[in-house]
Amino acid sequence: MISENIRKFNKGLLSFLDASPTPFHAVKNQIKLLEKSNFQCLSESESWSLVPGHKYYVTRNNSALIAFIYGKEDVNDTGIRLFGAHTDSPCLKVKPNAEIISHSYLQLGVEVYGGALLNPWFDRDLSLAGRVVYCDNKNNMYSVLVDFKKPIASIPSLAIHLDREANKKRSINSQTDLPPVLMQFDEQDSGGDLNTILKKQLKNQYKNIEIKRILEHELGFYDTQEASYIGINEDFIASSRLDNLLSCYIGTQALCYADSQITRLLVCSDHEEVGSASTTGAQGSFLKSVLERLSDSAESLSCIIDRSMLISADNAHAIHPNFADRHDTKHGPIINQGPVIKVNANQRYASNSETAAIIKLMADKGKIPLQNFVVRTDLGCGSTIGPITATEIGIKTLDIGVPTFAMHSIRELCGDKDAWYLYELINIFFDASNTISVKEKS
DSSP states (O other): OOOOHHHHHHHHHHHHHOOOSSSHHHHHHHHHHHTTTTTTEOOSSSSSOOOOTTTTEEEEETTTTEEEEEOOHHHHOOOOOEEEEOOOEEEEEEEEEEEEEEETTEEEEEEEEESSGGGGGTTOOOOEEEEEEEEOTTTTEEEEEEEESSSSBBOOOOOGGGTHHHHHHHHOTTTTSSEEEEEETTTSSOOOSSSHHHHHHHHHHHHTTTOOOOEEEEEEEEEEEEOOOEEETTTTETTTTTTHHHHHHHHHHHTTTTOOOSSSEEEEEOOOGSOHHHHHHHHSHHHHHHHHHTTTSSHHHHHHHHHHHEEEEOEEOOOOOOOOGGSSOOHHHTTTOOOOOOOOOSSSSSHHHHHHHHHHHHHHHHTTEEEEOOOOTTTTTOOOHHHHHHHOOOEEEEEEEEEEEEESSSSSEEEETTHHHHHHHHHHHOOOTTOOOOOOOO
C-alpha cells in the first residue's frame, strides 16, 4: 500500500494528465498551479523588473513554459537549479485540408507527430483538442483552446476475416490506414466540414463567442480513457502522455513548494518528440533569452551557468518481462524501484560522472532508490532535451526519468511510487543546503 502523501500526489497527477490533451492545455494547467502559488506572468515583449524573492513565469507560443523563483541570494553567487521536461507527446495531428468523404463516412486526414507506436491507436475512443485561430466580425484575430472531451472518432481495425495474415504480416500505412471516422455523411448534407464542426464546439465551450471565420487550427486526436491505477494491488498508473507530462507535473509541483532563498527554474519545452528544432524547442532561444535577463552581462551569465545544474527529466524504458532481451542485462530498470539515471557514451544523454554523483548523494540523503539505464550496445539510443540544452547553454546536466512500459503508445504504464520518488529527489535538488559542485582533488 502506498502512503497518503503519495496517493494525494498521484491524484493531482492523474487529473493533470486527463486535463492536458495537448501542449497548449498542459501549459494552461501548469499556469493554474503556478498562479495558486503566487507566480506572476511576464511577457517576452516587455522589460522585466525582477524583485528578489518573487516568483515568475513566461510562455512562448502557449506551448512552452519557463517558470522561476528569483532568489533572495545573488544569482551570480548561487547559480541556478534548473529542471527541464517537454510538453509534447506523439499523437495524430489533423492536416489543414483534412476532410475525407469516403463511402458515406466523414474522416479527417492526419499526420503522425513524433515516433508514435501506431497499432494501439486502432479501436480506441478518440476525441480532438488543440488551438484554433479565428476572426470576429471586425476582423480581430483571437486564439482559443478547443477540447471536444467526449469520444467523437475511431480508427476501426480491418476485420480478421478480411485479412487472415493480420496477426503475422499486417503493417500500417500512415497515409491510408489512420484517418479516423467521425460520422456518417452525405455530400448533400451541410455541417460536415471541420470548420463548421469547430464553430459549433467553440460556441458550446465559450459563451458569447463571435466567430466570423476560422482561420487556422492545430489539432490532435487523443484517447478519452482516463488515467487510472491498474493492477491487483494498484501498483501501476496507466495513462496517455506519461511521456512527458508526468515530468512537467513533477517539476511544476516541486517549484511551487520551493522557498525563495536561491534561484530555481523550470523549463518545459515543446517539440522534443520531433527533434526540438523550433522557437519553442530546446534547440531554440527561449531558455537562453530568459537566462540572459537573469544576468547582468555576458560574463555574468557565464559565471552563473558554471555554478548551475540542469536535471533533464524524461521517462526511461523499464525492462519488459516479455522482451527482457531488449535490455542490457545489468541496466534493466524495474517499475517502482526508483528514478533512472540515463547514461550514453555517445552523448544521447548528457549525464556524466559528476552530475550522476551529485544526484546519488542527494538520493542517499532522502533515502530515495535510484536505478541506471544504458541501452544495449547493439541498439540505437533515443535522446532528450538534456544533450541539446547542455550543448546550447553549456550547463552541466543529468538525464533522469521514471521507468515506463509502452513508451510512445497511446496508453503508457508507470509505477504508483516512482513519480513521487522523483518529486522528492527534485525537492532535495532545489534545497540550497545541498551542493551541486564537485571539488577537484590534486
